[in-house]
Amino acid sequence: MTITISRITSKNAADINLPNESFRIYGRMIATFDGQQWAYTTTQLPADQVREMIFPDEHYDFAVLQADHWFVGAYDENDHCVGLAIYKQAWFKYLYLDDLKVNRAYREQGIGQQLLQAGREIAQENNYQGIYTIGQDNNLAACQFYLHSNFVIGGLNTREYFGTSQADKSNLYFYWDF
DSSP states (O other), X not given: OOOEEEEOOGGGGGGGGOOOOOEEEOEEEEXXXXXXXXXXXXXXXXXGGOEEEOOOOOOOOHHHHTTTEEEEEEEOTTOOEEEEEEEEOOSSSEEEEEEEEEOGGGTTSSHHHHXXXXXXXXXXXXXXXXXXXXXXXXXXXXXXXXXXXXXXXEEEEXXXXXXXXXXXXXXXXXXXEO
16 A cells, blocks of 8 residues: 655645544543653543544635645545645644544554654744644543654643533643654
8 A cells, every 4th residue: 555645735625624534432541740740541441431433524624724724635546535634833833733634444554653744844844843732531542642653741631621512521732842
């Protein structure tokens, strides 16, 4: 299988609306901060509580977002978009990874890593010192992916979902310094 990573332009702008696909919810990452350093543990859900989750599809508008976003696609040998990373300008020295997704059939083949490497190039071209992103603590696969991709935990928001149907979740902030 050959995968090509390239920036998405107005010519293939529709690819930024790659549909979301489900992922497994099988545990939780629990972050702690001792005043100087972050640490984490993980918990696994009992087998009867493991489930699939899918985020609602976004409806990104390339014409609106292109002023302060970069879009990177992963393309298979038939030139179908099978992965997407969206990076957004940030006011401080970290580029924000706003969205990262890979079609289920293509996961665990290094495509996410390739999309991150493309983001690193964008960040360096624009004088950022790294990339940051957010992962929900109950999306253990995503949290572990970021940690295995040279990100470190840099923050925790336990209140972001208060008053919503997702009030049992927290957001972990991940940072990758170059």
